[in-house]
Amino acid sequence: MAAAVACASLVGCASATDVVATDKPGTYTVAASATGGRMAWARAHEHAVSEARDYCERRGMxxxxTMETVSGVQVMSEHASSVNFECHPKF
Structure with a gap:
């Protein structure tokens, strides 16, 4: 219960799934969710993009x-972001 109260605060909580390969070769997906406050969608988005970036950077890419799906618009509800991405060589 204490964790739920902490997540409902202005700071909020964010979590992400593991990165998984999609059925399209070379494309991966990761989802993140956040709760607490009006900007939960922004934390969910940033967390998902950060996980994707970390995944590619660990591979030197x-x-x-390529696509993002978001859900949740009401204050104090769970907001989510699902990101499909590819890793490309750095130039």
Whole structure:
């Protein structure tokens, strides 16, 4: 219960899934969610993009987001971002 109260604060919480390959070769997906306050969607978006960026950087590559799906618009509800991305060589 204490964690739920902390997540509902202005600071909020964010979590992400593991990166997984999609059925399209070379394309991956990761989802993130956040709760707490009006800007939860922004934290969910940033967390998903950050996970994608970290995944590609660990492979010496850079991220190219190909699609993003977002959900949740009401204050104090869970907001989510799902990002499809590819990793490309750095120039």
């Amino acid at each position: 850079q991220t190219s987001v």
